[in-house]
Amino acid sequence: MKDKYIARLEKLKPEGIQSTLMIAFSVISISIMMVIGIVMYMWFSMSTRQEVVHTSRTMMEQTGENLEDYLIRMRQISDVAYYNVVKENDFSGQSEKIQEGMNLLYEANRDNLRSIVIYNNYGSLLAAEPIVSQKEDPNVTKQEWFIQAMDEMENMHFSTPHIQNLFDDGTQRYYWVISLSRVVELTNRGESQLGVLLVDMDYSGISQMMTQINSTSSGQYYYLCDSSGKIIYHPKQIQISDGIISENNKVAAQWDDNVYDEYFGGEHRKVIVNTVSYTGWKLVGVIPYSTFTHGMADLRYFIIILILLMVMMLMVINRVISVRISRPILRLNDSVVEYEAGEKPSIYIGGSQEIRHLGYSIQKSYEQIDLLMKEIVWEQNERRKSELEALQSQINPHFLYNALESITWMVEGEKNDEAVFMISQLAKLFRISLSKGRTVITVRDELQHAESYMNIQKIRYKNAFSVTFDVDPAVYSYCTVKLILQPILENAINYGVSGLDDSGEIKITGKLEGERIILAVEDNGIGMPKEEADLLLTDSQRVQKKGSGVGLVNVKNRIQILFGKAYGLVIESEPDEGTTVFVHLPAVPYTEENRTILEQGRAIFAEEENENKTKNRKDEKQ
Amino acid sequence: MRIRQRIGKMKNSKKMFILIEAALAMAVIILAVIMFLGNNVNDRERVSVIVQNSDDSQWAAFKYGLKMAAEDQKIEMFVVGTEGAMSAEDEKNVIEQEIDNGADALIIQPAAGEDTEEMLKDISQRIPVLLVESETLGDKESPEIPVIQADNYSMGRTLAEELLKEYDGNLEGKTIGIAVETEALEATRSRREGFMDGLEESGADVRWSVSGAFGQGRKSLEAQPTVDLVVALDDRSLTAAGEAAAKNDLHGALVYGIGNSSEAVYYLDIGVAECLVVPDEFSVGYQSLTRLAENLRRFFKSAEGSTVTHTVIRKENLFTEENQEIIYTMSQ
Numbered sequence: 029m030k031d032k033y034i035a036r037l038e039k040l041k042p043e044g045i046q047s048t049l050m051i052a053f054s055v056i057s058i059s060i061m062m063v064i065g066i067v068m069y070m071w072f073s074m075s076t077r078q079e080v081v082h083t084s085r086t087m088m089e090q091t092g093e094n095l096e097d098y099l100i101r102m103r104q105i106s107d108v109a110y111y112n113v114v115k116e117n118d119f120s121g122q123s124e125k126i127q128e129g130m131n132l133l134y135e136a137n138r139d140n141l142r143s144i145v146i147y148n149n150y151g152s153l154l155a156a157e158p159i160v161s162q163k164e165d166p167n168v169t170k171q172e173w174f175i176q177a178m179d180e181m182e183n184m185h186f187s188t189p190h191i192q193n194l195f196d197d198g199t200q201r202y203y204w205v206i207s208l209s210r211v212v213e214l215t216n217r218g219e220s221q222l223g224v225l226l227v228d229m230d231y232s233g234i235s236q237m238m239t240q241i242n243s244t245s246s247g248q249y250y251y252l253c254d255s256s257g258k259i260i261y262h263p264k265q266i267q268i269s270d271g272i273i274s275e276n277n278k279v280a281a282q283w284d285d286n287v288y289d290e291y292f293g294g295e296h297r298k299v300i301v302n303t304v305s306y307t308g309w310k311l312v313g314v315i316p317y318s319t320f321t322h323g324m325a326d327l328r329y330f331i332i333i334l335i336l337l338m339v340m341m342l343m344v345i346n347r348v349i350s351v352r353i354s355r356p357i358l359r360l361n362d363s364v365v366e367y368e369a370g371e372k373p374s375i376y377i378g379g380s381q382e383i384r385h386l387g388y389s390i391q392k393s394y395e396q397i398d399l400l401m402k403e404i405v406w407e408q409n410e411r412r413k414s415e416l417e418a419l420q421s422q423i424n425p426h427f428l429y430n431a432l433e434s435i436t437w438m439v440e441g442e443k444n445d446e447a448v449f450m451i452s453q454l455a456k457l458f459r460i461s462l463s464k465g466r467t468v469i470t471v472r473d474e475l476q477h478a479e480s481y482m483n484i485q486k487i488r489y490k491n492a493f494s495v496t497f498d499v500d501p502a503v504y505s506y507c508t509v510k511l512i513l514q515p516i517l518e519n520a521i522n523y524g525v526s527g528l529d530d531s532g533e534i535k536i537t538g539k540l541e542g543e544r545i546i547l548a549v550e551d552n553g554i555g556m557p558k559e560e561a562d563l564l565l566t567d568s569q570r571v572q573k574k575g576s577g578v579g580l581v582n583v584k585n586r587i588q589i590l591f592g593k594a595y596g597l598v599i600e601s602e603p604d605e606g607t608t609v610f611v612h613l614p615a616v617p618y619t620e621e622n623r624t625i626l627e628q629g630r631a632i633f634a635e636e637e638n639e640n641k642t643k644n645r646k647d648e649k650q
Numbered sequence: 651m652r653i654r655q656r657i658g659k660m661k662n663s664k665k666m667f668i669l670i671e672a673a674l675a676m677a678v679i680i681l682a683v684i685m686f687l688g689n690n691v692n693d694r695e696r697v698s699v700i701v702q703n704s705d706d707s708q709w710a711a712f713k714y715g716l717k718m719a720a721e722d723q724k725i726e727m728f729v730v731g732t733e734g735a736m737s738a739e740d741e742k743n744v745i746e747q748e749i750d751n752g753a754d755a756l757i758i759q760p761a762a763g764e765d766t767e768e769m770l771k772d773i774s775q776r777i778p779v780l781l782v783e784s785e786t787l788g789d790k791e792s793p794e795i796p797v798i799q800a801d802n803y804s805m806g807r808t809l810a811e812e813l814l815k816e817y818d819g820n821l822e823g824k825t826i827g828i829a830v831e832t833e834a835l836e837a838t839r840s841r842r843e844g845f846m847d848g849l850e851e852s853g854a855d856v857r858w859s860v861s862g863a864f865g866q867g868r869k870s871l872e873a874q875p876t877v878d879l880v881v882a883l884d885d886r887s888l889t890a891a892g893e894a895a896a897k898n899d900l901h902g903a904l905v906y907g908i909g910n911s912s913e914a915v916y917y918l919d920i921g922v923a924e925c926l927v928v929p930d931e932f933s934v935g936y937q938s939l940t941r942l943a944e945n946l947r948r949f950f951k952s953a954e955g956s957t958v959t960h961t962v963i964r965k966e967n968l969f970t971e972e973n974q975e976i977i978y979t980m981s982q
Contacts, residue, residue: 044663047663050663050667163919163920190969190974191969191974191977191978193969196919200912200913200916201912201916201981202912202916202977202980202981204978204981264718265978266714266932266975266978266979267936269975270932272936325688326685326688329681329682329684329685329688332681333678333681333682336674336677336678336681337678340671340675340678343667343670343674344671
């Protein structure tokens with residue numbers, strides 16, 4: 029299974045250089061964009077989160093201060109009512125004065141006040157403002173605020189919101205109030221007794237403040253509870269008491285002023301707690317995490333769009349770059365491919381320095397291959413042609429006719445021994461000429477062939493010249509191309525010594541010089557000027573006036589095809605002095621193996637070519 | 651061949667490139683559209699609420715519940731201003747008007763009468779409708795339109811039980827008058843049925859029963875013969891009875907009833923009414939709108955009816971914390 033997937037992956041590997049570049053660039057740039065995007069988003073969301081918390085905190089502090097102001101004002105009212113009104117006056121004699129003072133206070137603060145009431149310690153009403161009828165039996169002493177006040181006489185007490193159950197003002201309505209109650213010392217008929225001063229604040233004063241900060245619709249909300257966690261204001265008060273939703277107010281009430289993270293009701297939320305001084309009430313701000321994400325949705329989209337746009341742009345840029353980088357390589361490749369396909373366009377050279385160099389190299393090597401191909405074709409042709417020619421020379425009818433005529437003469441003249449010698453020489457000559465179709469033979473055979481030939485010629489020319497062989501036996505066992513001496517000897521006879529009367533001398537020498545074998549045919553004939561001697565080896569169009577028609581050029585070519593340009597013929601000649609033709613051959617021992625290699629082609633020659641080339645290159649560098 | 655292949659490949663890569671760019675561009679456009687649409691959240695669903703005499707104080711808790719639910723559900727809620735008792739025909743006109751005004755769903759207190767059911771069935775074929783307070787008169791077995799209401803039968807029965815408790819189960823020789831706003835509502839019938847079932851074998855003598863628009867309610871009650879107990883089975887008759895009793899026009903009859911307005915509470919508070927059974931109107935409002943909102947937002951989910959609880963309040967427990975909360979919702 030795994031291998032399958034790997035194989036599929038391998039298949040996916042891009043083949044072109046451009047797609048490789050493109051994909052690499054794209055992957056890198058996209059991942060960078062992703063990282064940047066994520067970091068940017070996190071950074072933004074973090075700062076937004078902090079901002080939201082900070083704003084909420086500021087708002088809560090503001091509201092907390094407002095609440096405190098409000099409560100302080102209530103306390104001031106209570107203080108004024110106590111110290112300026114109640115304490116100063118006697119309830120029996122100065123009740124009008126008390127009523128007046130309370131009225132003044134009430135009127136000054138009627139926006140926030142529901143009522144100011146004074147009860148004695150038995151719960152009977154002493155004075156109230158505004159004046160409305162008391163309910164039949166409000167059971168004052170059982171009411172929470174009264175009990176609280178009596179429990180801790182030295183303190184003022186803020187109650188939680190409740191329905192005011194004291195008066196019947198005829199409107200058939202019920203008022204929600206927060207009671208501020210305290211025990212007071214009052215004078216009634218000159219006697220000092222305890223009583224309870226009650227200042228009922230309108231709950232709407234506080235609820236309005238709270239509603240105001242709760243008016244944002246983004247999900248965060250604020251509530252107010254007392255120190256025991258009892259809710260004073262909550263935007264979803266009824267839902268909480270009906271059990272539709274729940275609030276962590278009991279826990280939050282225990283917390284000090286700070287920002288907390290909590291997990292409640294299935295979601296993470298930030299909770300900010302702010303204590304309202306004196307009352308111990310807690311103003312709690314709740315920011316569910318969903319609020320943050322809600323505000324972040326747009327940012328998220330925006331960042332994604334931004335990233336997508338950047339990716340689009342980067343892809344265009346990547347493409348341009350990858351095309352620019354890969355185009356020279358592709359064009360080079362194209363031209364090579366076309367070349368391989370058989371068309372012959374010029375190899376593309378362009379682009380960066382490395383690619384240009386590559387182009388040059390390829391171009392040069394192709395040129396060289398062309399050249400070599402041409403040479404090979406030429407050589408093959410030459411070889412075939414020259415071997416044919418050489419063979420033809422052996423069965424030169426003129427030569428054969430002359431030889432046979434000589435034999436006829438000998439037989440007629442009853443020179444039988446000579447005739448036998450002649451025939452045996454002729455036989456040897458042809459045996460070596462044919463050599464089982466081989467091209468390469470030993471130097472010994474070649475010399476034997478030359479000797480046979482000279483013997484026949486000597487008889488034909490009636491010993492008009494002398495022939496000497498002076499060959500170092502060391503050269504016998506080396507390789508040579510067959511039938512190279514015969515054309516030279518033929519030339520020597522025809523052009524050198526045939527014109528001389530009995531004084532012609534032809535000398536054949538052979539020696540080993542280092543890695544070379546040098547065979548030489550020297551005659552003392554008429555010789556020729558140097559220019560003419562040079563022409564002998566270069567002008568293949570020369571028409572042979574006499575002889576087999578196999579020119580020295582042909583001999584030279586055959587040697588060079590087999591052994592390389594370093595070998596061949598050298599002609600030294602002086603007019604009236606004579607001519608010497610040197611045959612240069614490499615000293616290759618005659619073995620079956622070497623023979624095969626040489627006949628098959630150009631092993632040695634090729635090696636030398638290479639050597640030459642490296643030499644040339646070195647020269648260039650120098 | 652190879653060149654051709656390579657050229658083909660190049661064309662492929664170009665095609666691929668253009669394709670990817672196009673796909674990215676599409677994604678950008680789609681995201682931009684989503685972003686743009688997301689910012690236009692003005693298309694909130696709108697639910698119209700049609701109740702009779704909508705400004706009456708008995709709806710205070712109900713409306714408060716609606717308002718809270720609207721905030722929680724982020725839905726637009728509108729209580730249609732109506733006055734007086736509506737017939738099915740009147741109600742139909744109001745409904746049509748609301749649908750024309752773009753209401754996505756309706757919360758309706760069915761009008762009294764036999765022909766209401768047919769009319770509401772027609773409407774409910776067109777847009778989601780939820781009934782409150784009462785079912786329509788008709789075949790009880792297949793309530794096609796969901797209703798959210800108090801358990802009317804049980805409320806009637808509870809009231810009877812409270813009466814019996816007062817008199818130690820013996821109502822022998824006591825005369826009872828029953829006041830209802832209208833007889834043509836399923837709710838009233840259930841309440842009466844529950845009440846009568848509760849009074850079975852108690853020996854109580856139900857002397858009279860009045861119904862009608864209580865604009866002149868006090869008068870019509872005064873005109874009735876003297877009884878020991880007056881039982882008002884809905885808020886309007888209870889306040890009417892309370893008002894009459896407060897002026898001593900009921901000849902000393904004790905008032906019991908079902909009510910959910912601050913006036914009703916007031917009469918209990920001042921001792922005019924003896925006992926009050928209060929349906930949880932806040933929940934009726936809250937649940938009805940919540941259900942409808944869910945219905946509107948979820949396909950293939952029809953709103954289901956349900957019953958809400960009710961509370962017995964007497965003067966002694968009027969100001970307990972729980973009951974204060976009930977009064978709080980009534981005073982909004």
